[in-house]
Amino acid sequence: MVHIAVMDDSLDVPIAVKAHWGWPKMASHWNLPQLNGKEVKVVTFTNCPAVELLLNGKSVGTKQLEDFPDKMITWKVAAQPGKIEARGIEKGKTVCSHQLQTAGKATQIHLIADRKTIRADGRDLCNIEVKVTDEQGILVPGADHLINFTIQGPGNIIGVDNGDVTSMEPYKAGKRRVFHGRALLVLQSTLTPGKLTLEANGEGLAKTKVVINADALAAAKERPAPNTRERKIPLSNATSSWGYYGVTPESPDEKRLCYALYPEPTDSTNDVKYPEHPAELWVCNIDGTGHRRLFKGNSSVHNGLMQSWVDNKRIVFASDGDIRIINADTGKVVFGPFEGFSPGHYALGGKVLMYQKENFTKPRGIYEFDTATGKMRLAVPYNDRIWHVQCSTDGKTILFRTRDNNYNALGVADLESGSFKIFPGEKPMHFQWFDKQSFFGYIVPNVIGGDPNTHLMHEMYRWNLDGEIIEHLAGYGCHGAARADGKYFAGESWYGSDPIVLRLYSRGQRKPLAEIFSHHFVRPTWQNGRHHVNPSFSRDGMRLYYKKAVNENTSHAFSCDLTGLVEPMSQVDRRKVERDCID
Structure with a gap:
């Protein structure tokens, strides 16, 4: 190996920004018009015994490495345009x-x-190196052109740089100035195979492009299996549970998780549909550290303690038939108990929806509790039975389950006026809001707006607020979850199935992207105890949370890393979701 470096004063920096241990002002170029005819210092680095230096084809001399204790062979050469060459000599x-x-x-x-x-x-x-050259392809060391980049095909520009530590240009951009004629751009694939074409142009420079192939077969060979990504969150080996299906256990700032833990055996051999057990509310850091118990009570394993975050410090949950709101830092109950009430699926904007199933102590209907004022109001008067109350992402509309003409019906209500309507027909199974103007769920017989000749049983569809089916979202499932940007969905196999399989889907596809797990523990999942899978996505969309039976008596709360199975949510999508939702 041999390499030439030239002492170049143009590389000097102010004394104030020099490190204590500096390095001589060296560069590997031979563009020195300001020094033409003047003597310059040239250094050669080598692991050969000797080096010969040539300038424009004429030998300047040969020097031995052993004569230079610092291993830097130095030369004095009169600068002139052309070519300077170093040759490593051995034997x-x-x-x-x-x-x-x-x-x-x-x-x-x-x-x-x-x-x-x-x-x-x-x-x-x-990684794509960007070089500005002359017509012969020789790097132009003084070039500082602004280079603009465009990409076509299934890929994204995720970073640009040029090595200039004084530059204030952003790293996330579609353009960058070259520094000493060079820059770097980083491309990332998506989950779609195909050709990525990167084009580059700059003022006074010929446009150019490079083509990269994104290969699906290579991805499939190297993609890790979902079960290698899975992690049990609670430290205890007792049964544990997240909350409602589709409701993330993450705090809004994505720093903590809340879960229910059942310290005593949850085996149930009787015919009670939702047997209650001693239950505890726990929190931990999102990385699975720092577990703390907040509350001890009783509940079934079905939907855990129906726990969800009100904000970054408070959690709403149900225990012993009552609702409480607790401070996750201190473990102090700050509101409640609200006796005989059940919570809606989640809080929104610091407001908690709740309803009484039985033993009515207040006028019947859906109530709204405002944690900012501590006041409760009857938002939707309604005299029939209510379940699964959910507020739209803009905080204006409510979906709820009820009974109507022997159907498990779906109601929609205006939160401000209290007016409501009941859709004719059977509710979609495990309905949830898709956005503020539509909802989704699974097809069942006599479902709202359904056509048995068109809509496939137990597959996921989307409805508008007029009760019309407007889109097929995903394949076969039961308890479903949607990522916040609406691009991916998850759901386990239907009631009574064996095996129980949790699948991941991309929007509009019947064929799953992946099977997250499969097992044969039918009794705890579907029969005694009903430890339903209840999947949900992380707020950034890159993890899936779910409950999975691990034996005939026990289920655990798990998470699964989806990196490489789904595309990351873009910053645009994340901002859109945040705009659509109340903080």
Whole structure:
């Protein structure tokens, strides 16, 4: 190996920003018009015994490495345009060489990819070196052109840089100035295979492009199986549970999780549909550390303690037939108990929806409790039975389950006026809001707006607020979950199925992207205890939470890393979700 470096005063920096241990002002170029005819210092680095230096084809001399204790062979050379070359000499023969050549006017952009094929797994990267050169392809060291990039095909530009530590340009951008003629761009694949074409252009420079192939087969071979991504969250080996299906256990700031733990055996051999057991409310950090118990009470395993975050410090939950709101830092109950009430699926904007199933102590209907004022109001007067109350993402409309003409019906109510309507027909199974103007669930016989010749049984569809089916979302399932941007869905196999399988889907597809798990513990899942899977997504959309039976008596709360199975939520999508929801 041999390499040439030239002492270049243009690389100097102010004394104030120099480190204590500096490095000489060296560069590997031979563009020194300000020094033409003047003596410059040239340094060669090598692991050969000797180096010969040539300037424009004429030998400047040969020097021995052993004569330079610091291993830096130095030369004094009169600068002149052309070519300077160093040759590594071993046993009298040239074994390697390195040359620098004077560059002309900058006319071209070169894009040099470190790989021509990447995996279409949503994670794989390609580093692309950007060089500004003259017509001969020689790097122009003084170039500082602004280079604009565009990409076509299934990929994204995730970073640009140029090595200039004083630059204030953003790393996330579609453009970058070259520094000493060079820059770097990083491409990332999506889950879609195909060709990625990157084009680059700059003022006075010829446009160029490079093509990268995103390969699905390579992604499939290297994609880790879902069960290698799975993690049991609670430390205890007792039964544990998240809350309602579709409701993330994460705090709004994505720092903590809340779950229910059942310290005593949850085996139930009797015919009680939802047997109650001693139950505890726990919190932990999102990485599974820092577990703390907040409350001890009783509940069934079905939907845990129906726990969900009100804000970053408070959790609403149900125990012993009552609702409480607790401070997750201190373990102090700050509101409640609200006797005989059950909570809605989640709080929104600091407001908690609740209703009484039986033993009515107040006028019947749906109530709204405002944690900012501590006041409760009857929002929707309603005299029949109510379950599964859920507020739209804009906080204006409510969906709820009820009974109507022997149907398990679906009601929709205006939260401000209290007016409501009941859709004719059977409710979609495990309905949830999709956005503020539509909801989704699974097809069942006599479902609202359903056509047995068109809509497939037990598959996921979307309805508008007129009760019309407007979109097929995903394949076969039961308890479902949707990612916040509406691009991915999860659901386990239907009631009574064996095996029980949790599947991940992309929007509009019947074929799953992946099977997250499969097991044969039918009794705890569907029969005694009804430890339903109840999947939900993380707020960033890159993890799936669920409950899974691990034997005939026990279920645990799990998470699964979805990296490489789904595309990350874009910042645009995350901001849109945040705008649509109340903080």
